[in-house]
Amino acid sequence: MATVLVLGGTRFFGQKLVERLLAEGYQVTIATRGKSGNPFGGKVEHVVIDRTNASDLQSLMENRTFDIVYDNICYSPNEAKVFCDVFNGKIGKLVFTSTLSTYEIDGAVKVEEDFDPHNYAIRMGDTADFTYGEGKRQAEAVFFKYAEFPVVAVRFPIVMGTDDYTERLHFHVKRVVQEEPIGFVNMEAEMSFIHADEAARFLLWAGETEVEGPFNATATGAITLRTLMELVEKATGKRAKIALLGDDEIRSPYAIPASWYMKNDKATAAGFQFSQLDSWLENLVQDIAKQYT
Template sequence: MKKILVIGGTRFFGKKLVEQCIAKGHQVTIITRGHTEQPFKQQVEHIIVDRTDQQALKQAVVNRDFDVVYDNICYSPNEAQQFCEIFNGHIGKLVFTSTMSTYEMDGIEKTEEDFNPYDYPIQFGDTADFSYGEGKRLAEAVLYKEATFPVATVRFPIVMGLDDYTRRLHFHIEHVLQQKPMGFSNMEAEMSFITADEAATFLLFIGLSNLEGPYNATANGTVSLQALITLVEEATGQHAKISLLGDSTSRSPYAISQSWYMSNAKATKAGFEFTQLSQWLPQLIQAMTREIRLHKD
């Protein structure tokens, strides 16, 4: 049994990670701001604190030690530095949730070597000072420089699931059902995806292993935006209305200009077996379509 701390564990794949930790018999503590009700009741210890408040976070975990910490809500180099100041000497390992956005969108399959956090120049600042991708790049760089504990960073593509609070896949189904136009820039662009369940399973896998460093975690295979929209059309029985780019209300959350996907070869070699995107994406779109129709009625 491990003592596990999950920072951000009440929504989406963070919630699923906590569920898997509990199911495996680990002692779980979660830290959230308390804005989302936690469904685990007495199965976890729940610490309510804003992780951006360094003094409050430090006080909340003073004299506490954890075997594994998962940080799902660190978005800036300042937050990463504060994490090291608080937890150095008190944890066995950190698993930091990073992103495919650390990689340039250039149409080439991305491997971990395409972004090296170990020699990335550090510039400090808060979340508002950087783009999402740059904030994550700098956070990785700070962690690998200043942490005295082992660090594994997991770079996810867009994570999919019925309970995705960002509703990015929902957007496309709803627009087709409502016959609203969607804006794209390159329908032939290919993307990587992973389910929330698989993301959680990989986080648990890497946290309990001796693996360190950056790892891409994505389902096997890619899908073009044209093929994805075709799956939506098949599930809804309606034709999509596609426009060029569109405005802020009609532009697809997946409106990328070039293919943007990555290799999971490193994680596969380490022993993790990923699912096939082509096997679950059609079923997810169909299930999401049924759910949206049910709520509409």
């Protein structure tokens, strides 16, 4: 039986990944801070650690190995370097959850070559030393330089789902229902998204196959923020109050100045079949709207 370690894994798409791993018959260990509990009970081994503490990781890996490790909670180059120091020689493969935020918001559709972690100047530091996107860029660069095991960096856009604890899509639905304004910068900007179920399915695929390197993982297609808000209006039966700019209280989590989305051609060519964004987004908006109407 293959052994898998998931750093994170008790919430949202991380939880869905563990559910898929268990269904496939893997022996799963999850390592978390313990704040979200263990929704899997005795089906998994649950180790409570601080992901940022090197001695915790060393204790976790004492006299053991894993075939696959999923790291959903690495946000800095320091964390990535410690991971490599501890896990080199002890695992078969790493699947690292990265992000669309490794790419600049410049209106151009993004492909993997737009950020090359193999030739990126490394600047060590902790999470607080970087923006979210730069921390992930640095982490990718460190993994690809220092890891002695295969690495897949999965670049997700914003992940959506009814159980999204960040409630970014919920924010829009709730404010429309309550007839409160939402601040945007550019309503014609396009974005790409992925459903949490598909994100989990992709992570499983990335671990099981021979692929290595950076991979964009997004539902096929993009949507303008104007069209997205029209879906919210349709689901709620109310008109959205749109404000350009606005303060932090009303500003949309999607308030981007230009289009920011990516293509999934590389992963598609490698054999993964993505959903079409328009095949599920409207239904998801309607499901979230039911929570507030």
